[in-house]
């Protein structure tokens with residue numbers, strides 16, 4: 001597996017991989033890889049001839065009081081996992097390569113980025129949309145793969161790719177979960193043993209709420225109960241539990257398909273997100 005940190009070298013290496021009409025899948029990550037990321041890589045291997053993974057802890061998607069400095073980083077471990085998965089190329093630029101001095105352009109997907117995580121983390125999705133559009137232009141893949149755990153992020157990236165005419169397919173990969181149902185996340189590593197055990201309250205509350213809504217329960221009451229159950233289970237606060245149109249992300253007060261339950265909750269310094277289809 002080639003590890004590349006320079007844009008000109010990346011361009012040459014990607015052209016070489018594409019020789020003979022071979023296709024390339026890009027899996028953008030911030031590292032601290034877990035089984036969820038590896039499932040994205042495996043999807044990439046199924047749909048393209050080569051998989052390129054990017055690792056870049058993107059400063060512009062973290063707020064001033066967020067965990068940019070603490071975000072787990074272990075490139076050697078990540079690279080070893082990617083070698084085992086048969087990844088062709090690791091794109092690992094540093095901050096100065098991604099954002100050279102004077103960088104002053106950003107991408108904002110206004111309509112989809114304002115609510116949910118966008119409201120709780122102002123500027124977050126502008127940072128995501130900007131770095132992902134740069135990754136698309138740097139790598140120029142045929143397909144890019146993102147986890148469905150960040151449902152709002154995926155919707156924003158799909159809209160951005162459509163609005164800006166990026167010539168690639170965007171695929172979403174199903175959420176990978178631990179055996180107790182907690183969605184895999186690099187941020188789970190922040191949880192103590194006791195917090196990790198308690199965190200199962202989050203997916204459990206969402207599962208119960210999704211079932212209740214699909215069964216005709218009152219939506220406002222069900223969402224309020226899910227929030228209360230999450231807090232009773234050991235979380236300190238809930239940023240939101242909402243029923244949304246799965247594509248437009250419009251909040252729904254009446255159930256109609258396709259719908260998605262979206263949620264974010266905080267335990268100590270850890271903020272977790274999750275979502276479920278309501279069917």
Ligand code: PAF
Pocket residue numbers: 028029030056058061128131132150153
């Ligand atoms: O989902 C992530 O890990 C990040 O938001 C992404 C898409 C790699 C952009 O930095």
